[in-house]
Amino acid sequence: MVLIxxxxxxxxxxxxxxxxxxxxxxxxxxxxxxxxxxIAMGWYEPTAVALLYDKHMAYAEALCxxxxxxxxxxxxxxxxxxxxxxxxxxxxxxxRIGGGAAGLIVGIICVGIFMLAAQMLPWGPSILGYKxxxxxxxxxxxxxxxxxxxxVVDFGEAMSRGALxxxxxxxxxxxxxxxxxFCARYRL
Numbered sequence: 268m269v270l271i272x273x274x275x276x277x278x279x280x281x282x283x284x285x286x287x288x289x290x291x292x293x294x295x296x297x298x299x300x301x302x303x304x305x306i307a308m309g310w311y312e313p314t315a316v317a318l319l320y321d322k323h324m325a326y327a328e329a330l331c332x333x334x335x336x337x338x339x340x341x342x343x344x345x346x347x348x349x350x351x352x353x354x355x356x357x358x359x360x361x362x363r364i365g366g367g368a369a370g371l372i373v374g375i376i377c378v379g380i381f382m383l384a385a386q387m388l389p390w391g392p393s394i395l396g397y398k399x400x401x402x403x404x405x406x407x408x409x410x411x412x413x414x415x416x417x418x419v420v421d422f423g424e425a426m427s428r429g430a431l432x433x434x435x436x437x438x439x440x441x442x443x444x445x446x447x448x449f450c451a452r453y454r455l
Contacts, residue, residue: 270397274382274410278374285370289362291355293369299343300376301422305431307336307380308423312440329387336380371413376422379415386416386448400449420444 285293311332319327357365385394392398401407410416420441427437441447 268396270382270385270395271408271410273395274378274415275413277378277381278371278413278415281374281377282367282370285373286363286367288366288370289354290357290365290369293366293373295347295351296344297369297372297376299340299347300373303336303340303343304376304380304419304422305426306339307332308419308437309427309431310335325389329384332380332384332387375413375415375418378413379417379419382410382416383419383444383448386445386452390452392449392453394452399445402453404446404450416445 285296288296311328314335315327315331319330323330356362386399397410398407399409424437424441426432
């Protein structure tokens with residue numbers, strides 16, 4: 268339950284912050300967040316196997332997922348801020364509402380990556396009162412109303428089949444990633 272409340276507050280906080288930045292900046296951040304999420308979802312497993320499985324097997328996938336999301340996002344955001352110095356001026360209400368809507372996308376993606384990484388860690392079946400599946404593997408709880416973890420998994424799956432496809436299809440590797448992560452935590 269605590270994790271659900273935290274995820275709601277984080278998504279809304281990020282959306283509010285992006286609404287204060289305006290529509291143009293929020294759109295840039297939404298596009299960069301989506302791109303970095305697709306990169307992170309596509310490359311966290313091979314990176315974890317290559318770099319961290321020998322020393323930190325329990326934390327390797329979560330660390331690589333977060334690093335592959337945050338590092339490119341920060342680098343690209345700094346680069347875009349340096350290249351695009353001005354801002355596009357919209358009407359105040361268009362700027363705030365549009366910035367909030369784009370900020371909601373940014374919030375869902377960012378929180379989704381971090382909630383997915385939290386589910387990759389060896390906590391046990393319940394994470395701060397959040398237990399996504401029952402013992403019979405039927406769905407128990409969700410991070411409603413935004414479903415950031417499910418959104419990021421579905422987005423990564425769609426990108427691995429579409430524009431950012433590579434040698435491996437995400438769906439072939441993970442039939443249901445959230446259920447796999449729960450089962451891995453439940454064994455502990």
